[in-house]
Every structure is written in C-alpha cells, then in structure tokens.
Amino acid sequence: MLQVLLMGVVIGAYELGRHFADGRPSDAFAHARWLWDLERTLHLPDESAFQKWSLGWDGWVRAANEYYVRVHFPAIVLFMGWMWFRHREGWPRVRVVIAVTAAAALALHFAFPLAPPRMLPGHGFIDLMNVYGPSSYSSKPGEGMANQFAAMxxxxxxxxxxxxxxxxxxxxxxxxxxxxAHPILTFLIVVVTANHYWTDGIVGCTIVVVTLWATSRVPALSDRKTERTGMSLRRDSVGA
Known part of the structure; x- marks a missing residue:
C-alpha cells in the first residue's frame, strides 16, 4: 500500500505540476516556431507531410486517437504492477526511473513551454482528436487542468x-x-495526430535512456537478484 501511495504521489505531482507550468502561450508558440525551423535544419521528416501521407488510409484515425488517449497511463500503471508483483528485484530501479524522468519532464515543461503541432498555424496540420475523436482535452488551451503547452x-x-x-x-x-512495437507505434501516433514533434519523442526517449544508464551505476538499485542478495548478506554481516 505504501508503494502504491508513493507512486500515486509521484504521478499526481507530475500531473499537477504540468498544470502549474501552463499560462505562457506567447513563449509556447515562439518555441514551436523555433523548433520547427530547427527540425528542418536538421533534416528531420516534415510532421505535416507525414500526417497528410498517413491520411491516405481510411479507418485508422479514430484507432490512433484511442491509442493516444487510452493506452499511455494504463500501460505505465500495469507495468508498475507487473514489476511489483512479478519482478520485485527490479522495482527499486524502475521506481527511481519513473520519478526522475517525471521530474526532468516537469522541469522542461516549466523551462520550455511548447505548443504542439496541431496548434501551429500555417503548416496545414489537422487536429485529429477534435475532428475525429476522442480527445483527451475537454477545454481550450490555457483552460482546465490539462496543460496543452507541455509538448516537450x-x-x-x-x-x-x-x-x-x-x-x-x-x-x-x-x-x-x-x-x-509499443514505443514505435506510440512515437508514430503522437506525431501523426499532431500532438508532438519528432524532437519531443527523441528528448523523452533520451531522458529515459540516460536515467536507465545512471541507475545502472548505482549498486543500491541493482536489479540482479544475486547482487541484491549479496548486498543484503554483507549488510547483515556488518550489523552482526
């Protein structure tokens, strides 16, 4: 129960923090224009062209929206439950990774508010969630609990x-x-629905990879049963 409460506080603090990071639309749109130009300089694929190409196939749009809206939060919750009940040796590391990545993402939301592609005028994006449904946003940008300027x-x-x-x-x-297939499909869907730029996904993955690497260097967070057992025996022998 304590672990459930702890992770509930972590995720709740992240979601609440995203709300408090809202309210800088001028910066969010300026950052969006800057990021768009940067991606073109780096020769990343054009998100609007990718969306237009994808719309050549009928019937998938609502399924993509459902995946975006319904899968993300249940997937991470089920993953935490699976780790806790089936792979307890890895739980300390996973718990830290989730907390650290949430904190890093929240810091970026404050430092770099970013309007998503669906809000960027002049590039032909279609807001697929509002046009086809379902949408995860029940209010206009800047209103309600959801921070729609937290794309990065x-x-x-x-x-x-x-x-x-x-x-x-x-x-x-x-x-x-x-x-x-889950991260690949998620990456494609967040871009094709115009909720994120390629860079948003790249930075999100980088934060996770760096945190996984950093936690692998911490002996106390070892996810190997033999190592953790050895550490416990050493602590017991020192205490004796």
Whole structure:
C-alpha cells in the first residue's frame, strides 16, 4: 500500500505540476516556431507531410486517437504492477526511473513551454482528436487542468520505451519482444495526430535512456537478484 501511495504521489505531482507550468502561450508558440525551423535544419521528416501521407488510409484515425488517449497511463500503471508483483528485484530501479524522468519532464515543461503541432498555424496540420475523436482535452488551451503547452518532452514516448525495455529486460520467453512495437507505434501516433514533434519523442526517449544508464551505476538499485542478495548478506554481516 505504501508503494502504491508513493507512486500515486509521484504521478499526481507530475500531473499537477504540468498544470502549474501552463499560462505562457506567447513563449509556447515562439518555441514551436523555433523548433520547427530547427527540425528542418536538421533534416528531420516534415510532421505535416507525414500526417497528410498517413491520411491516405481510411479507418485508422479514430484507432490512433484511442491509442493516444487510452493506452499511455494504463500501460505505465500495469507495468508498475507487473514489476511489483512479478519482478520485485527490479522495482527499486524502475521506481527511481519513473520519478526522475517525471521530474526532468516537469522541469522542461516549466523551462520550455511548447505548443504542439496541431496548434501551429500555417503548416496545414489537422487536429485529429477534435475532428475525429476522442480527445483527451475537454477545454481550450490555457483552460482546465490539462496543460496543452507541455509538448516537450513526450513522456508518452519515453515511458512507452521504458515499458518495452522492462518487458525485454525482466520478461521471459519470446513474447516479450512484441513490446518493442509499443514505443514505435506510440512515437508514430503522437506525431501523426499532431500532438508532438519528432524532437519531443527523441528528448523523452533520451531522458529515459540516460536515467536507465545512471541507475545502472548505482549498486543500491541493482536489479540482479544475486547482487541484491549479496548486498543484503554483507549488510547483515556488518550489523552482526
């Protein structure tokens, strides 16, 4: 129960913090224009062209919106439950990774408010969630609890990568490799629905990868049963 409460506080603080980071639309649109130009300089694919190309296939739009709205939060919650009940040796590390990545993302929301592509005028984006439904935003930008100027970074993509990493790292059997499709599909969907730029997903993944690497260097967060058992025995012998 304590662990459930702790992670509830972490995720709740992140969501509440996103709300308090709202309210700088002029900066958010200026950053969006700057990021758009930067991506073109770096020769990243044009998000609007990708969306237009994708709309050549009928019937997938609502499914993509459903995936964006329905999968992200349940996936990370189920992943935490799976880690706690089935792979307790890795729980301390995963718990820290989720907390640290949420804190890093929140800091970026404050420092770099960013309007998503669907709000960027002059590039032909279609707000697929509002046009086709369902939408995860029940209010206009700047209103309500949801911060629609928090596109950078995308924890939709970052945490999808974490779930896939966890499934491959801790799981058994070939089935676990199916989860590799989760971050790939999530990345494509957040871009094609015009909720994020490519850079948002890249930064979200980078935060997760760096945090995973950093936690791998901390002995107390070792996710290997033998190492953790050895550490416990050493602590017991010192205490004796």
């Amino acid at each position: 970074p995308s924890l939709h993509v970052g945490w999808a990568l974490l779930v896939a990493w966890g499934a491959v790292h801790y799981g058994r059997g070939r089935w676990r490799f199916i989860m590799i």
